[in-house]
Amino acid sequence: MEASSCCIVSYIVVCSNFISSIGILVSVFGGDQAMSQLVEENQKTFKWGIKIVTDDSEIKSYKSFTYQGVQYFLQDCVYLYREGAKDTDIGKLVKMWESKTGAKRGKVIWFFRPVDVCNFLREYEPSWNELFLASGEGRGVSNIIPLEAIVGKCNVACTAKDRRNTLLSKSDLAKANYYVSHIFDVGDLRISDKFPDIIDKIKVERLFNWSQNNPKGNLECRTGLSAGAQLKEKPTNTAEKPTKIEILHASENFENRDKPKANVECRNDPSANALLKVKEKPTYTAENHIKAEVLSIHENLEHHTLEAPPLKKRKILPVAETDPPSPSQDTRRWFFTLPWEDKVKEAHEQGTLVHLYNLDLSHTALDVQEMISKAFKVKAHAKVIPRRHSFDVYGHALVIFESKDDADLVMCLLKDRCLVVGEGRPLVACKATFNEPDMTLNFPGHLIMDSLKHKFNRKAVFASHCAQANTIEHEMAMQWRMLQNKSDLWWEALYKGQAKEFSHCQNQIMKHRTDELNTSAVEVTVAHESSDVPNRTEVERPSAPKSDEPNRTAVEVTSGPESPVERPQSASHPTLL
Amino acid sequence: MGSETEKEYAAFEEKVKRTVYLDNLSPQVSEEVLRKAFKQFHGTLTNIHFIPSYTEPSYYSAKFALLEFENQDQAKEIIDLLSDFPFMILGMPRPVRAFPAEPQMFDDRPSKAGRRLELYWLDPKDSDFDVAQQLKNLAEKHVAQQSFLLKQKQLEEEEKLSKQQAETLNTHYQKLEMINSALSSGSAKDLARLYGVNMTDVSGI
Numbered sequence: 001m002e003a004s005s006c007c008i009v010s011y012i013v014v015c016s017n018f019i020s021s022i023g024i025l026v027s028v029f030g031g032d033q034a035m036s037q038l039v040e041e042n043q044k045t046f047k048w049g050i051k052i053v054t055d056d057s058e059i060k061s062y063k064s065f066t067y068q069g070v071q072y073f074l075q076d077c078v079y080l081y082r083e084g085a086k087d088t089d090i091g092k093l094v095k096m097w098e099s100k101t102g103a104k105r106g107k108v109i110w111f112f113r114p115v116d117v118c119n120f121l122r123e124y125e126p127s128w129n130e131l132f133l134a135s136g137e138g139r140g141v142s143n144i145i146p147l148e149a150i151v152g153k154c155n156v157a158c159t160a161k162d163r164r165n166t167l168l169s170k171s172d173l174a175k176a177n178y179y180v181s182h183i184f185d186v187g188d189l190r191i192s193d194k195f196p197d198i199i200d201k202i203k204v205e206r207l208f209n210w211s212q213n214n215p216k217g218n219l220e221c222r223t224g225l226s227a228g229a230q231l232k233e234k235p236t237n238t239a240e241k242p243t244k245i246e247i248l249h250a251s252e253n254f255e256n257r258d259k260p261k262a263n264v265e266c267r268n269d270p271s272a273n274a275l276l277k278v279k280e281k282p283t284y285t286a287e288n289h290i291k292a293e294v295l296s297i298h299e300n301l302e303h304h305t306l307e308a309p310p311l312k313k314r315k316i317l318p319v320a321e322t323d324p325p326s327p328s329q330d331t332r333r334w335f336f337t338l339p340w341e342d343k344v345k346e347a348h349e350q351g352t353l354v355h356l357y358n359l360d361l362s363h364t365a366l367d368v369q370e371m372i373s374k375a376f377k378v379k380a381h382a383k384v385i386p387r388r389h390s391f392d393v394y395g396h397a398l399v400i401f402e403s404k405d406d407a408d409l410v411m412c413l414l415k416d417r418c419l420v421v422g423e424g425r426p427l428v429a430c431k432a433t434f435n436e437p438d439m440t441l442n443f444p445g446h447l448i449m450d451s452l453k454h455k456f457n458r459k460a461v462f463a464s465h466c467a468q469a470n471t472i473e474h475e476m477a478m479q480w481r482m483l484q485n486k487s488d489l490w491w492e493a494l495y496k497g498q499a500k501e502f503s504h505c506q507n508q509i510m511k512h513r514t515d516e517l518n519t520s521a522v523e524v525t526v527a528h529e530s531s532d533v534p535n536r537t538e539v540e541r542p543s544a545p546k547s548d549e550p551n552r553t554a555v556e557v558t559s560g561p562e563s564p565v566e567r568p569q570s571a572s573h574p575t576l577l
Numbered sequence: 578m579g580s581e582t583e584k585e586y587a588a589f590e591e592k593v594k595r596t597v598y599l600d601n602l603s604p605q606v607s608e609e610v611l612r613k614a615f616k617q618f619h620g621t622l623t624n625i626h627f628i629p630s631y632t633e634p635s636y637y638s639a640k641f642a643l644l645e646f647e648n649q650d651q652a653k654e655i656i657d658l659l660s661d662f663p664f665m666i667l668g669m670p671r672p673v674r675a676f677p678a679e680p681q682m683f684d685d686r687p688s689k690a691g692r693r694l695e696l697y698w699l700d701p702k703d704s705d706f707d708v709a710q711q712l713k714n715l716a717e718k719h720v721a722q723q724s725f726l727l728k729q730k731q732l733e734e735e736e737k738l739s740k741q742q743a744e745t746l747n748t749h750y751q752k753l754e755m756i757n758s759a760l761s762s763g764s765a766k767d768l769a770r771l772y773g774v775n776m777t778d779v780s781g782i
Binding site: 365375392446447472476479483512 | 598
């Protein structure tokens with residue numbers, strides 16, 4: 001079950017004259033050299049997906065993105081809405097990228113509704129859910145759109161009887177929102193059922209349906225995230241490569257065409273278990289490029305093909321992704337236990353979560369678990385809460401019990417009796433409060449200039465930076481620094497005060513503990529020896545703690561071994577600090 | 578077994594040395610943001626871990642993170658840099674602070690070798706039960722004090738400063754806007770003519 005691994009295959013476009021050895025760049029999100037982040041509300045709804053690396057350093061191309069909870073891939077059909085339009089437009093995403101200004105753009109090839117081209121239909125009678133694919137030269141074939149104009153995904157099936165198109169099954173057709181069987185040529189202004197090879201520099205095969213009947217099965221290829229992967233080109237024909245990567249082809253029809261195929265080589269991950277098949281054809285003498293076809297396979301076994309637009313110079317287009325592209329949650333959860341945070345949440349709901357504190361600072365989670373099993377004979381799962389202030393003397397832990405009864409029992413016991421751990425620290429238990437960190441809360445100190453934003457109607461971009469000394473920002477930062485230092489001071493004061501009170505109390509317990517041990521030692525020796533006063537003091541003196549006064553031990557000895565000794569608490573008070 | 582835990586602990590201590598603790602992070606900061614932010618510096622970030630704070634009251638929204646670098650020098654460099662210059666991540670002007678990490682900040686630390694766990698029960702009839710109970714009450718009191726300080730003093734002060742700065746910023750902005758509009762609309766020129774002031778002195782703005 002390799003559902004845990006995402007499957008993206010990287011591919012190279014290499015010119016036959018060059019040997020390529022460029023490392024693979026991975027960036028799941030649109031990070032570029034200028035650290036910029038969008039602080040718009042929409043930031044949370046838009047997220048880039050798989051990146052394609054190109055030589056163009058200003059434009060970052062992608063294969064997918066997530067917007068408003070829906071994930072879009074290349075070749076998806078989308079609804080787009082223009083302000084004031086009566087209906088949405090439908091287009092097919094063929095490219096998506098982020099420009100250097102941070103604007104998210106996509107290129108769509110349009111589908112015309114019958115109403116759009118009603119004047120040119122002549123005798124053709126379209127169905128109510130039919131669309132026409134735009135083609136030809138001229139305006140209206142495709143457009144560059146801002147990706148935020150997308151309002152939804154659309155399922156458009158292509159029913160053209162073209163040999164490059166794979167026909168869909170009846171059920172798939174039924175699922176489709178629209179279907180396409182004709183093109184509309186914007187130059188000729190005519191409907192035609194002959195699909196050209198290229199529509200607006202995009203090969204028409206990519207505009208057809210994806211092939212559903214791929215014989216190769218699962219594709220898995222993980223490429224290294226660091227720049228260590230070396231990609232080499234093999235100039236000669238090789239029928240098959242014995243490496244463990246498999247490439248799928250979108251449609252086998254390609255073999256009929258005289259097109260050069262790609263060389264692909266990926267560094268593979270031991271978990272990948274497919275075969276690599278590379279088909280090579282003689283290159284075009286005129287053009288000298290080799291194109292690779294690579295499919296990425298998601299967990300749902302969907303395929304996409306992506307082809308780089310033909311270029312004379314070499315291009316490397318490796319893609320590796322760290323996150324599974326499916327919109328569902330972390331699939332690793334299927335196989336491993338829930339991550340701690342969810343466990344805590346669950347436990348809190350069920351009432352099995354207990355907040356334990358006054359632990360010693362050196363205690364670890366395993367210690368706590370051991371403690372609990374020793375003391376209460378129940379199993380529990382614990383995690384230590386990290387301590388953020390250096391002077392805090394209290395160690396905290398969150399414990400999840402198996403049942404609510406266990407939790408209640410432990411809390412009761414700890415309240416009524418005292419469980420002392422470590423060096424005189426009685427544990428305190430209380431019902432744990434679980435608070436989801438509120439992300440929408442304003443973070444005091446981050447100022448947003450709303451008026452500026454409205455004025456320029458642009459998204460404010462904050463780059464992480466160090467403030468320069470001559471700006472207003474720096475002055476304000478200094479004020480914050482001052483506040484931070486002040487707050488450090490008052491926390492320190494509080495903790496130090498607490499520590500003092502604490503250690504005083506703790507020493508009392510420790511002292512009493514060692515005294516108790518001493519008296520029990522005395523009891524033992526008394527049983528074997530005569531009741532000789534000097535002897536007992538001999539026995540006791542070496543084991544007494546440092547600050548004990550001699551007369552106290554004498555008092556304990558003389559009061560007799562049978563009864564518990566009265567310890568004058570007031571006597572210990574001034575000396576132990 | 579002993580040497581293994583020792584080794585583990587030694588490795589952990591080494592990790593602590595090259596980890597930086599960041600506080601005053603905005604709640605919207607995510608791992609990618611941090612990675613990009615710290616790409617500007619020399620060090621290579623190997624690991625980022627956000628310190629979870631689910632028992633913390635929800636009104637305190639700051640985030641805290643542990644950043645692990647490749648070696649101790651890189652960590653030290655970052656700490657020094659961030660203490661010399663106010664570094665802003667994902668917003669301004671509240672700067673992020675960096676400190677060297679401490680073992681207690683890690684919630685997954687291994688246990689130190691050679692420690693024994695001792696615990697014992699005290700019942701009400703035990704003589705030092707009272708003292709222990711006293712200590713328990715003290716602990717509760719202290720924890721309550723801490724949360725009070727957090728809410729009352731800390732948060733309040735932060736919000737106060739933030740509001741104050743927002744006002745200042747606003748007034749700056751309005752002032753500049755006013756100047757801008759006066760210059761562009763030509764009323765400045767008219768006034769200059771009226772008062773006989775030479776405009777070329779101020780046109781450099």
